[in-house]
Amino acid sequence: MRDQETPRGEIVCPYGFGRRVGGTLQDTVEKVTGALKNEGFGVLTEINVKDTLKKKLDVDFRGYVILGACNPALAHQALTADPQIGLLLPCNVVVQEAPDGGVIVTIADPRAMFSLVNSPGVEPVVVEAERRLRRVIESLA
Secondary structure (H helix, E strand, O other), X not given: OOOEEOOOOEXXXXXXXXXXXXXXXXXXXXXXXXXXXXOOOEEEEEEEHHHHHHXXXXXXXXXXXXXXXXXXXXXXXXXXXXXXXXXXXXXXXXXXXXXXXXXXXXXXXXXXXXXHOOOHHHHHHHHHHHHHHHHHHHHOO
16 A cells, blocks of 8 residues: 555555655754654664665665654663564654655654564553654644
8 A cells, every 4th residue: 555645744654654744854854853852752863865875876866864763761661561672663754855845754653563562561652652753743734
């Protein structure tokens, strides 16, 4: 299934959620980083896919940045419940230039990511992470 965009600019896909916003890629990365910080997430990694593809493959690609976001308290709770959960961390956030203009921000849905884990101790983390990350997306409207 391809991503679906609602008339309000919301992006829905089986493993994530997001929205289309105006502005530049860099401004949006800064806005998203601030919104994540407001919800207790720090950005551990920032991968500039456009620059990497150009450098490694000499391929031109649209602006596309992957942010690896982590909420330390939630990560600690998840790792305590299941030590192997680190394989699913951090939460990925994609900020990309849309081919038809604007910028699209999508976040990996914690519920989809952690559906692989059958651990009752992780469920409260999933609920809280999803709640916070959805507020990040809502703040961009």
